[in-house]
Amino acid sequence: MNTTIDSKILKEIQSHLESSYPHEACGFILGHEHKDHRRITKSIEVENKSVENQRRRFIIDPLDYMKAEKQALKEGLSLLGIYHSHPDHPAIPSIHDLEFAQPYFSYLIHSINSGKLMDSRSYRLQNEKFVEEIFSVPVSRNSVTSEAPILKPLEARNQQLPLQGAGGKKRKSNASTILT
């Protein structure tokens, strides 16, 4: 699984998430898919509607979800997934992310440490488990790589992910594997 994100879009997401710190912020990612490769070309910010602790939770209003779906159809794009921040926590899916995880979607999780983006990772459910995607910013003549957020190479990961996922299937909680 391979997902790329246009540098401009990643910077827009970074700006949204950093300005929302210390609260979690969220939005949608849209773009194109060809075979197993996804390219994110658009993001849509949405309000975090959580009425619990917004530093630890996000909820997207169902009507905001519908608007994003319809915008994707209108613009000939695919709704590829969700982005959200983990303020002062690693960019690793939590048990709460797992509980609500949907098949097909890419989940971009961004670690914001003291208001600054530190790490961005993307995950997808595969056989009901979260699997980290190869996630990168394509290099172009117009990209300013020195200003782009650093995306750590996949092989540098050594954290364990939650083992079970996917909406719609019976699953067991495995809290011992959750790091957050």
Next chain:
Amino acid sequence: MITIFIPTPLRRFTSDKSSVIVSARSVTEAIRQLISAHPSLTPYIYDESELIRKHVRIYLGEEDIREKQGIDTLLKDGDELSIIPAIAGGSGRLK
């Protein structure tokens, strides 16, 4: 006729269709027709007790059917139902 909007994560079960047309007089009848035509959707809509899953919302137009008569909500020709997965998460324990 009733149009049921299918969210992106579930379109692999509807041959990539973003909407399915059914003929139904209530929400429950519409959902049952949808499932009948696309049985692979079943575990993503119903739980083991055959109730609508906790993390699935069904909207009639822009209204949550839970604020109407739930799955017994009556439909009329031209209505649009939407199946909406609850989108939520978070980094860790509440403090």
